[in-house]
Amino acid sequence: MEEVDHLDFERKTAEFDVDAMKIVWAGSQHAFDVNDRMARLVASDPAFRKDERPMLGRKDLFKNTLRKAAHAWKRIVELRLSEEEASRVRFFVDEPAYTDLHWGMFIPAIKGQGTEEQQKKWLSLAYRMQIIGCYAQTELGHGSNVQGLETTATYDPKTEEFLIHSPTLTSSKWWPGGLGKVSTHAVVYARLITDGQDHGIHGFIVQLRSLEDHSPLPGITVGDIGMKFGNGAYNTMDNGVLRFDHVRIPRNQMLMRLSQVTRDGKYMQSEVPKQLVYGTMVFVRQTIVADASNYLSRAVCIAVRYSAVRRQFGSHAGGPETQVLDYRTQQSRLFPLLASAYAFRFVGEWLKWLYTDVTQRLQANDFSTLAEAHACTAGLKSLTTTVTADGIEECRKLCGGHGYLCSSGLPELFAVYVPSCTYEGDNTVLFLQVARFLMKTISQLTSGIKPVGTAAYMGRLEQLMKSTCDACSAEDWLKPSVVLGAFEARSARMAATCAQQISTSPSPEDGFTELSSALAEAAVAHCQLIVVSKFIDKLQQDIPGAGVKHQLNNLCFVYALSLLHKHSGDFLSTGCITPKQAMLANEQLRSLYAQLRPNALALVDAFNYTDHFLNSALGLYDGNVYPTLYEQAWRDPLNESVVPEGYVEYIRPLLKQQLRISRL
Amino acid sequence: MEEVDHLDFERKTAEFDVDAMKIVWAGSQHAFDVNDRMARLVASDPAFRKDERPMLGRKDLFKNTLRKAAHAWKRIVELRLSEEEASRVRFFVDEPAYTDLHWGMFIPAIKGQGTEEQQKKWLSLAYRMQIIGCYAQTELGHGSNVQGLETTATYDPKTEEFLIHSPTLTSSKWWPGGLGKVSTHAVVYARLITDGQDHGIHGFIVQLRSLEDHSPLPGITVGDIGMKFGNGAYNTMDNGVLRFDHVRIPRNQMLMRLSQVTRDGKYMQSEVPKQLVYGTMVFVRQTIVADASNYLSRAVCIAVRYSAVRRQFGSHAGGPETQVLDYRTQQSRLFPLLASAYAFRFVGEWLKWLYTDVTQRLQANDFSTLAEAHACTAGLKSLTTTVTADGIEECRKLCGGHGYLCSSGLPELFAVYVPSCTYEGDNTVLFLQVARFLMKTISQLTSGIKPVGTAAYMGRLEQLMKSTCDACSAEDWLKPSVVLGAFEARSARMAATCAQQISTSPSPEDGFTELSSALAEAAVAHCQLIVVSKFIDKLQQDIPGAGVKHQLNNLCFVYALSLLHKHSGDFLSTGCITPKQAMLANEQLRSLYAQLRPNALALVDAFNYTDHFLNSALGLYDGNVYPTLYEQAWRDPLNESVVPEGYVEYIRPLLKQQLRISRL
Ligand SMILES: Cc1cc2nc3c(=O)[nH]c(=O)nc-3n(C[C@H](O)[C@H](O)[C@H](O)COP(=O)(O)OP(=O)(O)OC[C@H]3O[C@@H](n4cnc5c(N)ncnc54)[C@H](O)[C@@H]3O)c2cc1C
Numbered sequence A, B: 001m002e003e004v005d006h007l008d009f010e011r012k013t014a015e016f017d018v019d020a021m022k023i024v025w026a027g028s029q030h031a032f033d034v035n036d037r038m039a040r041l042v043a044s045d046p047a048f049r050k051d052e053r054p055m056l057g058r059k060d061l062f063k064n065t066l067r068k069a070a071h072a073w074k075r076i077v078e079l080r081l082s083e084e085e086a087s088r089v090r091f092f093v094d095e096p097a098y099t100d101l102h103w104g105m106f107i108p109a110i111k112g113q114g115t116e117e118q119q120k121k122w123l124s125l126a127y128r129m130q131i132i133g134c135y136a137q138t139e140l141g142h143g144s145n146v147q148g149l150e151t152t153a154t155y156d157p158k159t160e161e162f163l164i165h166s167p168t169l170t171s172s173k174w175w176p177g178g179l180g181k182v183s184t185h186a187v188v189y190a191r192l193i194t195d196g197q198d199h200g201i202h203g204f205i206v207q208l209r210s211l212e213d214h215s216p217l218p219g220i221t222v223g224d225i226g227m228k229f230g231n232g233a234y235n236t237m238d239n240g241v242l243r244f245d246h247v248r249i250p251r252n253q254m255l256m257r258l259s260q261v262t263r264d265g266k267y268m269q270s271e272v273p274k275q276l277v278y279g280t281m282v283f284v285r286q287t288i289v290a291d292a293s294n295y296l297s298r299a300v301c302i303a304v305r306y307s308a309v310r311r312q313f314g315s316h317a318g319g320p321e322t323q324v325l326d327y328r329t330q331q332s333r334l335f336p337l338l339a340s341a342y343a344f345r346f347v348g349e350w351l352k353w354l355y356t357d358v359t360q361r362l363q364a365n366d367f368s369t370l371a372e373a374h375a376c377t378a379g380l381k382s383l384t385t386t387v388t389a390d391g392i393e394e395c396r397k398l399c400g401g402h403g404y405l406c407s408s409g410l411p412e413l414f415a416v417y418v419p420s421c422t423y424e425g426d427n428t429v430l431f432l433q434v435a436r437f438l439m440k441t442i443s444q445l446t447s448g449i450k451p452v453g454t455a456a457y458m459g460r461l462e463q464l465m466k467s468t469c470d471a472c473s474a475e476d477w478l479k480p481s482v483v484l485g486a487f488e489a490r491s492a493r494m495a496a497t498c499a500q501q502i503s504t505s506p507s508p509e510d511g512f513t514e515l516s517s518a519l520a521e522a523a524v525a526h527c528q529l530i531v532v533s534k535f536i537d538k539l540q541q542d543i544p545g546a547g548v549k550h551q552l553n554n555l556c557f558v559y560a561l562s563l564l565h566k567h568s569g570d571f572l573s574t575g576c577i578t579p580k581q582a583m584l585a586n587e588q589l590r591s592l593y594a595q596l597r598p599n600a601l602a603l604v605d606a607f608n609y610t611d612h613f614l615n616s617a618l619g620l621y622d623g624n625v626y627p628t629l630y631e632q633a634w635r636d637p638l639n640e641s642v643v644p645e646g647y648v649e650y651i652r653p654l655l656k657q658q659l660r661i662s663r664l
């Protein structure tokens, strides 16, 4: 389509089959085909333009999102797209909207917690979007601590209704996406009270707005909570505030799969094992990990392409300057992020398998892997979102001044992504959960309880405490066993040290509290090990395509060795490696960077992102950066007039020294 | 003013004299008084309101800034404020504006590079704002590499004029603040050409706009480069694009202090030593370091106050939950940033001294400390801006979900701050300059050239290579000599390792390139040492006020030991400390956190920030967080109507299943 490919010379240096890598990245030929078709469908439809987003005021921005969501739905219906295709369309439209919560939280909550009857009634409405729902859990005063929510649902046996009520200001629901302006219904979490007794937090389906004219129902105060980080970004979403003044809902709108309230107000647990809810959690967090690789890869794609276009210094005899991608500092900041994008891709793929596995086990009443799966997904959610958020900003900085322009696409990418570190569990809180699991795993070793899955290596704790790393050359650091051994030993020893210190403290709880910072670090080490080992597992698979596996191998070791360098304090202080071995690993890492360099551009091409999706003047496929930046600048509203509004009132009087007499 | 102080109970636990600490923070009683008065002046003037900033579209936002700048000038004139007071007013108005560049770059450039005659003419106009100037160096194609700029200034002896011209698209000036819409003049950097010969980059004063009607002069194309990161934030500034089409300026508008072009086109160096320009650089970077402590302290102030208000988990028997500030993970993320804010304050203070010292030496033709001073300021600029940018975002995350709202103040603080990592020298490029200086320092040791100032310790290189740390207990890590010894040894050894590896490579240049990532790390180590040692120096001073010195002592060691923990890989791999000593340092760090905890709130109160300046619902002095968040939410434009614009077109048809027939 474009006439000149300014990056053609870079593409030619690739040493692998890019098309084959695209399939690996997508996960399968089928996934690639669907992605590719849907990405083009969205990119070619002018209704989905998004480059004007940063310039729109809140109201226009929001209305625009409503328009896009409706248009997407229209196209989905017209083209009779499958569920898979529809979800890909929403993905490529790439704009946070109420539909995310409707499909991603409201429907799954009903599926997971509703009885069959409830599912039949509500899901059929929801699937056709005859109602629009959101997920109203968080309150002004409580987020992480769900058990501390203050909204009440008091059963009134006389009318067989619940009274949903917000007793305090801090009990106002606060944050739910889609709540502020759009949702007609919500799954509301509230403290269930029957006969004066508090049964803790339960979910209820509550209608919020009239289906006729969209006005809030009596007793309901609802609105938007205001602007959030960044231009465009998450401001397309109506995160909302909601207060209830004794709102009545019928008894059958409590989600009753796990526990019920009878007509006469008796509270009962159902037969269904409570653990089932963890299945949903594993599912949601798996999508977050997959998303981390989506976001990180976008940022890396922009930064790699721009770093290949951007030249600065090093011109010899009037020749071209050095591409900044050739600077070792640029590589050592950028390539670990490129490797992380791939690493998160594969661990995300594996999490899909884990979800299926857990689901099947749950159906067979086998809860043996649940704690491990839960800890592992919580930790991977935290690890991947933390790295991705920081990584996007690092990519922005890697683009120098131009990365600060909205037209680079990076500011909005960062702003829209960062809340992932907070929602679905604050990352620190989740790492502490992982740490608790690790401490429990260790304490149970003596009772002969064998750790499973990603924690299985802890079963070899004794051995790992005294193992030595036998890397004697830089090349040794390319052996999976050497790398895995070092990561296992580090994680095991960090956890064991914590466990040991806790055991000497007055009480385990005090010890845990006192050491929580070290515990969180141990959790990070454990999660990094998981990612490394799943990447290594991936390499054991048959991967077709000339040179593809070799590149993945390089990426895998860049991922592992850059972590080893960054966290060398962990490895050295626990005696897992020697200073000399750390130096060898670093030497190997430098050699890997050099090997990646000619393949870097092709490795980001393999993501198969359209220019529309990237939305970045710096990340254009054809590298036509400067004319695009230049053209986009002139579209700023400030450039509508040559002399700016305000000149007469606020600039001219200054220049003319008429300040004292002018009205300001 | 406020009725209830929700944080009163926290303030009571402070173990030091907060008022005395305020003086320490401000630098002197006088500085405190001026700051305090000017902060209140701005805060009490409704014209300087800024809470609506994130909601304004670009044009309104910009016009608003013009209004504020004019109003500030009016107040400055009316109240006959001193230069010091005026600069404090601009500081507390806290909104990037063309005035920053006029006062901060345009005027200093003329001062530094203009002849006395030029200064007389142009500065008198500029001081009275009869002209408004900007600093036009960067181009679309060149930022870091100033020598690569493409704009030309060709001397025409026939008319005794320079022709300023933009020969290519990439030669368009791009980024200068104040250029886009306001400046009447610019100092333009261009490649000087006389008689076909290229003399490299020089500065020229160029008039851009008519002083009568503000329209661009013939041959000049000028505009704004578009939206930048974040809402509000730097979008109040008209960073601009500028193209010249053979624009003629008189010969005497070349800045001729350092070199001249005679009437007949002869190029000549002047008597004035070229090194003088470095003085200006030291000055500008010193202000950036001071600013880092301003920004970081703001973010820390918000996060500490909110962490004292926010409670989550840990309620016993219906009592209040735990303040999140009590969680050790929260402390270990937040307290090092609090300590860094203080550390940067003191190193900034010291840089002021350094600037005076360098200036005096230059006047006496003593260039002996120049290279060291230059490296040191470049490095400190990079170190403090990197930490501050990351630190603001960490503070935002520490506030959980609510930190993501603009009303927390943190998103805008981050967005407005991050470009500091890029402008006035990209941080990586600057660290590499420091590394070059370190390599040179080491290579000169053999020739007996003694390093001075902040590099003096390198003179003890041999000794530092074999020194051992003698910390045997956690308490030993509170000895300045132990801490300094470890930081000196680490920095010296990292630099020496690089130097040694470079010496074995084919050429020093190749070696430097290949190792540049390790070199940048060595530069970081060197700069951290400077900050630590200046903090320790500060503690040697007489500091009045009950308990004040004790708190500063704790902060100093929190700063040093948290760095030691974070970079323990450096210390361990170079053998500066043992794993056991690392553990002891960490133990001491935990104990210091516990000692800081009851003083944390008072330590941020000592910054003496008004609620206006902080502009944060989470950081209010009185801790009245929730009602404020709630009230601010309702002010969002989306809440102007209960049913949102777009309902009829885009929501109702969906709900009513009329999608196929509705026009979208
Ligand atoms: C963009 C966005 C969208 C959202 N969408 C929804 C939605 O659709 N529906 C919904 O119900 N909610 C939603 N939320 C809310 C979100 O789930 C919460 O913000 C999240 O759970 C974090 O809780 P919090 O804000 O209470 O953080 P807090 O718990 O207040 O965290 C503050 C600080 O305290 C620390 N902390 C808290 N507890 C502990 C502990 N026990 N130990 C150590 N440290 C601790 C945290 O690490 C953090 O540093 C959304 C939030 C955002 C930002």
Ligand SMILES: Cc1cc2nc3c(=O)[nH]c(=O)nc-3n(C[C@H](O)[C@H](O)[C@H](O)COP(=O)(O)OP(=O)(O)OC[C@H]3O[C@@H](n4cnc5c(N)ncnc54)[C@H](O)[C@@H]3O)c2cc1C
Residues within 6 Å of the ligand: A310, A312, A313, A324, A327, A328, A329, A330, A397, A398, A399, A400, A401, A402, A404, B101, B135, B136, B137, B138, B141, B142, B143, B144, B145, B174, B175, B176, B177, B234, B239, B419, B422, B423, B424, B425, B426, B428, B429, B432
């Ligand atoms: C908000 C803002 C305001 C500004 N205001 C002004 C102004 O008023 N006037 C003005 O003239 N300019 C201004 N600038 C421009 C600013 O000075 C430049 O952006 C800055 O100098 C960085 O240069 P660059 O953008 O060319 O980055 P680049 O040099 O292109 O950096 C891109 C990447 O390449 C790397 N890199 C470059 N060279 C090397 C090397 N030799 N070795 C290793 N790595 C390298 C960098 O580390 C970075 O990662 C402003 C910029 C911003 C963002």
